[in-house]
Amino acid sequence: MSHSDEGARSAARRVLYDLVAARRDVRAEFSGEPVGADALHRVLAAGHAAPSVGNTMPWDFVVVRDPARLRAFAEHVAGCRADFAAALPPERAETFRTIRVEGIRESGTGIVVTYDPARGGRHVLGRRTVDDTGLFSAVLAIQNMWLAATAEGLGMGWVSFYEEEFLARFVGAAPPVRPIAWLCLGPVTALQEVPDLVRHGWRERRPLADAVHAEVLGGELEQDPAGR
Amino acid sequence: MSHSDEGARSAARRVLYDLVAARRDVRAEFSGEPVGADALHRVLAAGHAAPSVGNTMPWDFVVVRDPARLRAFAEHVAGCRADFAAALPPERAETFRTIRVEGIRESGTGIVVTYDPARGGRHVLGRRTVDDTGLFSAVLAIQNMWLAATAEGLGMGWVSFYEEEFLARFVGAAPPVRPIAWLCLGPVTALQEVPDLVRHGWRERRPLADAVHAEVLGGELEQDPAGR
Numbered sequence A, B: 001m002s003h004s005d006e007g008a009r010s011a012a013r014r015v016l017y018d019l020v021a022a023r024r025d026v027r028a029e030f031s032g033e034p035v036g037a038d039a040l041h042r043v044l045a046a047g048h049a050a051p052s053v054g055n056t057m058p059w060d061f062v063v064v065r066d067p068a069r070l071r072a073f074a075e076h077v078a079g080c081r082a083d084f085a086a087a088l089p090p091e092r093a094e095t096f097r098t099i100r101v102e103g104i105r106e107s108g109t110g111i112v113v114t115y116d117p118a119r120g121g122r123h124v125l126g127r128r129t130v131d132d133t134g135l136f137s138a139v140l141a142i143q144n145m146w147l148a149a150t151a152e153g154l155g156m157g158w159v160s161f162y163e164e165e166f167l168a169r170f171v172g173a174a175p176p177v178r179p180i181a182w183l184c185l186g187p188v189t190a191l192q193e194v195p196d197l198v199r200h201g202w203r204e205r206r207p208l209a210d211a212v213h214a215e216v217l218g219g220e221l222e223q224d225p226a227g228r
Helices: A003-022 A037-048 A067-086 A090-097 A133-151 A164-171 B003-022 B037-048 B067-087 B090-097 B133-151 B164-171
Strands: A059-064 A110-115 A154-159 A178-187 A212-214 B059-064 B110-115 B154-159 B178-187 B212-214
Touching: A003 A133, A003 B003, A003 B037, A003 B133, A037 A059, A037 A133, A037 B003, A059 A067, A059 A133, A067 A090, A067 A164, A110 A133, A110 A164, A133 A154, A133 A178, A133 B003, A133 B133, A164 A178, B003 B133, B037 B059, B037 B133, B059 B067, B059 B133, B067 B090, B067 B164, B110 B133, B110 B164, B133 B154, B133 B178, B164 B178
Parallel strands: A059 B212, A212 B059
Antiparallel strands: A059 A110, A110 A178, A154 A178, B059 B110, B110 B178, B154 B178
């Protein structure tokens, strides 16, 4: 590899890892400004460039911006939030009380991601033994969009306090098509440096070392200096 | 926003979108060189920085490098490939014949991603109504790793021709922990510009416009020039 290749690669790494670290799951920081059409297009295009099993590209993106519909979905989510709160032990309920779970109206733009298992016909290359790989493809698209939003100076927040049947009807998704996410997208005043759930004392981060294993779960990964 | 902010953002966008476009699902291009320990660490750290429902970080990464084990997994995959081929209509079988589905031994490094639904206890914030959101979190980590690998000048390939029970035993994952992916990671001679399945005539890409909808599936997205 030439020096200039190494320089370009080092710059690319820095940009990517900065984006990965800066990306937040946004609820409270949406500024209320609209998302520009060009930025929206680039975010969707990044999602659409994700890998997919058998090149099925089994996702669709439904952009929801009608204020009355945003309000209707936010009301549904508020109900699901209340159900969750009611099931918590008192101490957890107290911690949860201060945590926002959505910025549906404030973001002004929802992107509902749907998954269509019928895309690709009967013989999907790579989905024979693990049917979920189709579903997984649509999730890969979401992470591309999340990093794209961060690069655009936008915030994205994944709302999961909803009944899947409600959201399916809401976007006109008939079985076997499944809605798998509601993503809030919008300009933000700033991104938090510490994730909300850490900041509010809900749950600490897990150290990377605990998540990495060699050969089998629990196997210790030897760092080989010669392999660096 | 100041001009310098806009300049930095524009550079970040360019780098990210170049990575998103350059990323390939690699099978045939692994060079056989080992992955450096620092690069491996950064790729895993990028995965570990993914968002997760309730901040559960429900993934684990099992790094497999023992040549005998790589060979054993490759043999299992060869069997699953043969089963898929046998079920295809003759014309599709002929197209499939030329397509590689794995670079397990050539990459020299496998990363098995597992998902632990028990992480986070009984009350996972955001997983009450849609249980799959836990599984989705682990998939988001994979796309972070995929882009990180691309930035590192490495190739990554997701192998899905395996029986989940086989892979669970292989890495010592006992229920409810599920292996969800085998990722080949290694230096590459180059990344293909056109995805393998397009290049080999298996399946064309779908236009972005077909995947984008307004308000409901099938609703046409109006491009608002004023909103740009």
